Amino acid sequence: MAQDQRHSGRSTILAAIRKAGRIARVDLARQTDISPPTVTALTAELIAEGLVEETATDRPSAGRGRPRVDLAVRGAARRVAGLKLTNQAISMVILDFAGEELAEFSVPLEQAQASIADMVAEIARAVRAGADEAGCGVEGLAGLGLGISGIVDATRGFVYWSPSLQERNAPLGELLSQALSLPVFVDNDANLVAMAEKYFGLGRGVSDFIVATIENGVGMGIVLGDELYRGTRGCGAEFGHIKVELDGALCRCGQRGCLEAYVADYALLREAAVATDLSGSGDARSLDALFEAAKNGDAIAQSIFRRAGRIFAMGLANLVNIFDPQLIILSGERMQYDYLYADEVIESIRESIVQIDLPPPDIQIHKWGDQMWAKGAAAFAIEGVAKIALENLANNAA
Amino acid sequence: MAQDQRHSGRSTILAAIRKAGRIARVDLARQTDISPPTVTALTAELIAEGLVEETATDRPSAGRGRPRVDLAVRGAARRVAGLKLTNQAISMVILDFAGEELAEFSVPLEQAQASIADMVAEIARAVRAGADEAGCGVEGLAGLGLGISGIVDATRGFVYWSPSLQERNAPLGELLSQALSLPVFVDNDANLVAMAEKYFGLGRGVSDFIVATIENGVGMGIVLGDELYRGTRGCGAEFGHIKVELDGALCRCGQRGCLEAYVADYALLREAAVATDLSGSGDARSLDALFEAAKNGDAIAQSIFRRAGRIFAMGLANLVNIFDPQLIILSGERMQYDYLYADEVIESIRESIVQIDLPPPDIQIHKWGDQMWAKGAAAFAIEGVAKIALENLANNAA
Numbered sequence: 001m002a003q004d005q006r007h008s009g010r011s012t013i014l015a016a017i018r019k020a021g022r023i024a025r026v027d028l029a030r031q032t033d034i035s036p037p038t039v040t041a042l043t044a045e046l047i048a049e050g051l052v053e054e055t056a057t058d059r060p061s062a063g064r065g066r067p068r069v070d071l072a073v074r075g076a077a078r079r080v081a082g083l084k085l086t087n088q089a090i091s092m093v094i095l096d097f098a099g100e101e102l103a104e105f106s107v108p109l110e111q112a113q114a115s116i117a118d119m120v121a122e123i124a125r126a127v128r129a130g131a132d133e134a135g136c137g138v139e140g141l142a143g144l145g146l147g148i149s150g151i152v153d154a155t156r157g158f159v160y161w162s163p164s165l166q167e168r169n170a171p172l173g174e175l176l177s178q179a180l181s182l183p184v185f186v187d188n189d190a191n192l193v194a195m196a197e198k199y200f201g202l203g204r205g206v207s208d209f210i211v212a213t214i215e216n217g218v219g220m221g222i223v224l225g226d227e228l229y230r231g232t233r234g235c236g237a238e239f240g241h242i243k244v245e246l247d248g249a250l251c252r253c254g255q256r257g258c259l260e261a262y263v264a265d266y267a268l269l270r271e272a273a274v275a276t277d278l279s280g281s282g283d284a285r286s287l288d289a290l291f292e293a294a295k296n297g298d299a300i301a302q303s304i305f306r307r308a309g310r311i312f313a314m315g316l317a318n319l320v321n322i323f324d325p326q327l328i329i330l331s332g333e334r335m336q337y338d339y340l341y342a343d344e345v346i347e348s349i350r351e352s353i354v355q356i357d358l359p360p361p362d363i364q365i366h367k368w369g370d371q372m373w374a375k376g377a378a379a380f381a382i383e384g385v386a387k388i389a390l391e392n393l394a395n396n397a398a
Numbered sequence: 399m400a401q402d403q404r405h406s407g408r409s410t411i412l413a414a415i416r417k418a419g420r421i422a423r424v425d426l427a428r429q430t431d432i433s434p435p436t437v438t439a440l441t442a443e444l445i446a447e448g449l450v451e452e453t454a455t456d457r458p459s460a461g462r463g464r465p466r467v468d469l470a471v472r473g474a475a476r477r478v479a480g481l482k483l484t485n486q487a488i489s490m491v492i493l494d495f496a497g498e499e500l501a502e503f504s505v506p507l508e509q510a511q512a513s514i515a516d517m518v519a520e521i522a523r524a525v526r527a528g529a530d531e532a533g534c535g536v537e538g539l540a541g542l543g544l545g546i547s548g549i550v551d552a553t554r555g556f557v558y559w560s561p562s563l564q565e566r567n568a569p570l571g572e573l574l575s576q577a578l579s580l581p582v583f584v585d586n587d588a589n590l591v592a593m594a595e596k597y598f599g600l601g602r603g604v605s606d607f608i609v610a611t612i613e614n615g616v617g618m619g620i621v622l623g624d625e626l627y628r629g630t631r632g633c634g635a636e637f638g639h640i641k642v643e644l645d646g647a648l649c650r651c652g653q654r655g656c657l658e659a660y661v662a663d664y665a666l667l668r669e670a671a672v673a674t675d676l677s678g679s680g681d682a683r684s685l686d687a688l689f690e691a692a693k694n695g696d697a698i699a700q701s702i703f704r705r706a707g708r709i710f711a712m713g714l715a716n717l718v719n720i721f722d723p724q725l726i727i728l729s730g731e732r733m734q735y736d737y738l739y740a741d742e743v744i745e746s747i748r749e750s751i752v753q754i755d756l757p758p759p760d761i762q763i764h765k766w767g768d769q770m771w772a773k774g775a776a777a778f779a780i781e782g783v784a785k786i787a788l789e790n791l792a793n794n795a796a
Contacts, residue, residue: 005407160754231606232606232722233754238752239720244641253753318641322634
């Protein structure tokens with residue numbers, strides 16, 4: 001068989017083992033449509049390279065013959081770090097090659113927005129400190145994944161724009177890679193939530209799903225055919241900036257009618273400032289107070305959340321009408337407030353999608369914190385590091 | 399090499415030859431990442447099976463050696479029919495396996511909406527008559543592709559709903575297949591316009607693009623990674639029914655605020671009926687008159703088209719913000735009126751998409767008639783028939 005086909009076979013097999021967790025060779029052959037002898041040959045190479053290991057099966061043996069073994073990704077093969085940058089902190093996890101968490105940290109960020117040079121220095125400092133604390137040091141890491149909000153071309157780690165950076169058009173991946181002497185993989189943070197769902201969350205075993213994230217802004221990650229869909233220029237999946245009203249409310253981006261301008265924190269607090277005394281300092285505590293007031297029956301507060309919920313439902317229904325996914329996952333900090341997934345919101349989505357005699361897509365709520373976003377970044381790094389390992393293997397074999 | 403890999407290699411190679419038109423084996427190996435010896439072996443099988451043929455190259459020879467030959471899909475290998483069903487007619491083309499047009503016809507439809515049984519009978523009659531006129535007879539066809547408006551699960555030719563059928567949930571592909579003793583492939587008509595663009599139009603060589611069609615309704619076809627994207631339940635890409643206004647204008651589908659309810663014929667005529675004497679009989683001539691009035695400076699007619707254009711721009715900007723495609727193609731009968739792609743509409747799209755320092759996606763207008771939709775249906779049949787041929791080849795080899 002040609003080397004290029006062996007290479008693509010090894011990629012397919014490693015991905016299938018990762019997806020399954022543990023899997024027997026015979027099942028691997030069936031799932032990947034690769035013949036059993038080829039599976040045996042290629043997995044032998046992955047084992048010799050230390051990327052995969054045999055592990056005793058936990059299923060009963062079929063007879064008295066040889067004890068059956070499963071294959072699993074070898075955790076000790078590589079170690080990666082994953083980071084999420086928010087406007088207050090750098091959250092970080094260190095995972096092994098099998099995705100097991102080895103350590104986690106969070107360090108406060110000096111300033112929410114910094115120059116590229118300062119931000120690179122600050123991230124590099126945090127990674128060094130974290131890796132030292134974990135006992136492996138930066139030289140013990142095989143790669144770094146970073147999630148940042150904004151518009152990112154993940155294929156080259158290039159940040160067109162981010163609220164965290166003073167300048168536009170930053171080759172952030174390249175700069176961090178130089179600073180740390182590590183392969184660095186940068187993506188939009190909502191994409192990395194989708195990655196976390198795919199590897200560790202509700203997206204396991206689901207080939208087509210959408211994640212909508214609501215934090216300070218509104219983001220989206222799209223997984224189609226088990227792969228993140230990123231668009232041609234790396235700036236698709238901008239759910240927060242789809243327009244829901246012609247000449248509508250002003251958005252932070254300067255345009256009008258963006259979904260975010262009705263649903264995000266600042267949109268709710270902007271309304272609260274006009275007709276209540278609850279907007280306070282305009283921060284997360286004000287939102288808590290507004291939510292509390294709505295729960296206690298304040299009609300204006302309820303009206304503010306009700307409209308946000310209806311507009312959010314309209315946006316999600318549009319995604320269903322366009323993508324027809326198996327599953328929609330709602331995630332992010334704001335999921336602590338149920339106005340975005342109250343029964344009437346879900347009902348309103350169902351009423352606004354094209355009606356056929358099949359059940360609508362499943363909608364699930366997943367509340368999780370910054371560490372899970374960091375795990376998504378680490379999963380992205382694992383994918384990148386695996387790709388490098390397989391390319392090295394192919395080059396050595398050729 | 400395993401049989402299953404040979405099968406997938408043959409599929410990849412046949413698709414690459416089709417995409418290229420003519421291609422040398424060495425370029426085929428480079429493009430598909432399959433080794434030259436394997437390309438030689440697999441193309442020999444495709445040639446022996448009569449699906450591919452050698453053809454003299456039109457490029458200059460590199461030296462004095464053997465004359466170079468290219469490979470091309472062998473037109474005579476198969477013959478397929480493609481149909482588009484509108485509310486007035488059945489348009490039909492017959493193509494050979496290489497996509498060359500052998501014949502075309504159009505027959506008036508007896509009734510715009512019919513029972514499933516009547517529609518199957520009428521389509522079967524049209525196909526028989528067309529195939530006889532083309533001199534091959536139905537038995538000379540290898541497959542039939544059919545485009546129908548409505549919501550279709552193309553994987554099984556199942557029509558959840560169509561304005562052309564009285565009943566819901568029709569296994570139309572199966573019924574037509576029985577009636578004609580032919581493999582039948584049914585899809586939503588807008589998907590088949592995307593297929594026509596991919597094989598014969600502006601989508602050749604473009605891996606990610608979106609087609610928006612405006613006829614009586616508004617449709618969409620999505621091509622991602624060279625494949626039509628159809629969604630989990632077969633009912634994605636419902637561009638006409640994304641919501642552009644909360645509690646907005648009433649749509650034919652019974653919901654409120656659908657894009658179609660602002661942009662389609664009936665939406666424009668509904669407005670015209672209120673404030674002008676131009677709505678007339680409510681048919682296409684009325685729309686001509688309304689368009690004429692706008693061109694002649696009628697302020698109300700202009701206002702009607704201007705709003706439609708602005709809402710259309712908002713919908714397209716939303717698609718860009720979600721998909722970030724390379725290319726958007728605007729197609730369909732309504733493209734004879736320029737209100738949907740006037741300079742201010744294109745400008746309005748550009749202003750409503752996420753702004754990065756890269757040019758926005760290309761937007762192209764493609765005016766074409768029902769025959770091109772039928773060609774898309776035929777291209778879908780060619781894909782299906784090729785798949786059957788390759789499966790037979792794999793089974794015989796095994």
